[in-house]
Amino acid sequence: MSKAFKQITTSILLLLVLPFSAAKAQSILRDAETEDFLHEVSDPIFIAAGLNPSSVHLYLLHDNSINAFVTGGQNIFIHSGLILEANNVNEFLGVMAHETCHIACGHRVRTASALGTAGTTSILSMVLGAAAILAGGADAGMGIMMAGQSMAQGQFLAYSRGQESEADLAGARYLQEAGIPGEGMIAFFEKLRDQEILAQVRQDPYVRSHPLNRTRIMQLQEVVGDSPYAGQPPNPDMNEKFNRLKAKLAGYLFEPRRTLRDYPLSDTSASARYARVYAYHKALEWDAALSEADALIAMEPNNPYFYEIKGQILFENGRVEQSLPVFKQAVALAPRQPLIATALGQAMVSTEDEKLMADAIPILEAATRQDRNNSFAWFNLAKAYAWMGREAEASLATAERFYSGGSPMQAVMHAQRAMEGFDEGTPEWLRAQDILYVSQEAAEKFRRQQERQRRQQDRQRLQEFE
Structure with missing residues (x-):
């Protein structure tokens, strides 16, 4: 065993916990199935907005508050609480369509311009007010300053409200072009509007950053009602995948007692079994977790994510050798999914078997080529390199x-x-x-x-x- 290998194995703490993993101070949740789903349902909206889906980066944050926001470039951050609160996939897509406009409509750039305009008004009022005070009109000077600050704030808030209204209407248009009913956006916004009467400390961030009012919602209802897809239910396949995602998140984030209450044994759906896999795993009920994973595989023998879950349970229970064929089956079913390949590579490296180390290197190299920000793949690749000298x-x-x-x-x-x-x-x-x-x-x-x-x-x- 090389010196570098010993240094690496003793200095790094692995954060993988089942397929979900937390990165960057445990704030970003990474999961192969979740990332695939988010793009699968959102890409048609990005295309409708004239964006290249491969250029839009989606991040799931571990935060149970209801929020989503856009940052520099084409990055959309989604709080786990937003997914858990949405009743169906169309409600979630309504928010995604709204946020997409903030990118496609250039709101970040225009916001900077609006802030500059408001700042100019504020500075001008300060200059004029100071001049009035120096001329002996203290009260008049203070009045000019206060009026200027109020005007500057009003300019920016009015501009922000205009952006939100534009995002509503553009989002509804994107949904229509993607063949998605728009009622989900209205339903979710109605749900959030009830929070406006709460104190700010109790409001979810989305309510504070996206102020809602009845006029906006009524305007949106008129546009959505004219869509040829109005009144249609959510796509059943997409809604099933969404329900599974919600169940996985609930099982991963909530206490086992709550998960088992919300998804009782009498519920034998894939979503419920998904949730219970995580609940049993958190409760260290390994056999029960494996039983649920096997039931999922029996339901859908060609679903790579079910094998991924079973492999991770075996791996984290110390049954590394048994996890290898399960992970290999997951990789065979999803050959271009770097997070699943990383799980296989990690299991192979952890055996400290020289042949498996050597075999893991090309697997992990491919994973890092596909996902340069995959820190777990880089860690295990470094470990394998060090072992091989x-x-x-x-x-x-x-x-x-x-x-x-x-x-x-x-x-x-x-x-x-x-x-x-x-x-x-x-x-x-x-x-x-x-x-x-x-x-x-x-x-x-x-x-x-x-x-x-x-x-x-x-x-x-x-x-x-x-």
């Missing part, structure tokens, strides 16, 4: 892991080690150099930020002392 490649894989995980200081250290191990100018050396330069800049920025925070804390302590 390929120290430079282990350092590069570890640098990739920390780079993708947003840990620039650690990425710098391992990238430097990798550069020392490869011949200058080779593709591996150049990749390590790229990681080094980018991570050094990020690490320096982080260091300066920490320094500013420390100076600010020191000033605060001095003020308190004085």
